Amino acid sequence: MVCQIGPLRDLDTSRAELPSFAVAAGVRGVELMDANKAVARLYFEALDRREITRLVPLFFTPGCRVHLAEVAEPLLGHDAIREHLQRQLDMYSSIRTTLDDVVAEADRLAVRLTQHVVHRADWASRVGLVAAVGRSLTIRANALLLLEQDRIAEAWLARDELGMLLQLRRLRV
Numbered sequence: 001m002v003c004q005i006g007p008l009r010d011l012d013t014s015r016a017e018l019p020s021f022a023v024a025a026g027v028r029g030v031e032l033m034d035a036n037k038a039v040a041r042l043y044f045e046a047l048d049r050r051e052i053t054r055l056v057p058l059f060f061t062p063g064c065r066v067h068l069a070e071v072a073e074p075l076l077g078h079d080a081i082r083e084h085l086q087r088q089l090d091m092y093s094s095i096r097t098t099l100d101d102v103v104a105e106a107d108r109l110a111v112r113l114t115q116h117v118v119h120r121a122d123w124a125s126r127v128g129l130v131a132a133v134g135r136s137l138t139i140r141a142n143a144l145l146l147l148e149q150d151r152i153a154e155a156w157l158a159r160d161e162l163g164m165l166l167q168l169r170r171l172r173v
Helices: 032-048 053-059 077-091 161-167
Strands: 060-068 092-105 108-119 123-125 128-130 136-148 151-159
Touching: 032 053, 032 092, 032 108, 032 136, 032 151, 053 060, 053 077, 053 151, 060 077, 077 092, 123 161, 136 161
Parallel strands: 060 151
Antiparallel strands: 092 108, 108 136, 123 128, 136 151
């Protein structure tokens, strides 16, 4: 399998040992924080291109933990992450992500992002099923990422679900 993402275009992702993002992205000699920011940028590029599920080992450590605001227990490991991402891809016919802010400090990244999506299925929200098929939606979210060896070891994700419910007219103010 050869990765087709930006600077990782010719990276063979089928190898058991993948090179670090700093080397693979061609950012040798730059500060660690710039290399860490590349992880976020390349991850969301892969999501938008709908290639993310097959690239999970490239972006996440084997024992990764992902905490979602809407789920009581964290997702653990590659299989759980892959299943969650596939459900997201199944939910939306298109995804376009803009990274509004990416702040790096040592091994942590804080990301503020906006996603423009088109639903292909209804949304099972925390307040019930919301009719969403064919509807466009703007999702604002924040992510805090802990990196180990240029991969996501732990992530905390929160999106503006109230804003989503208002856009889909499930709630009115």
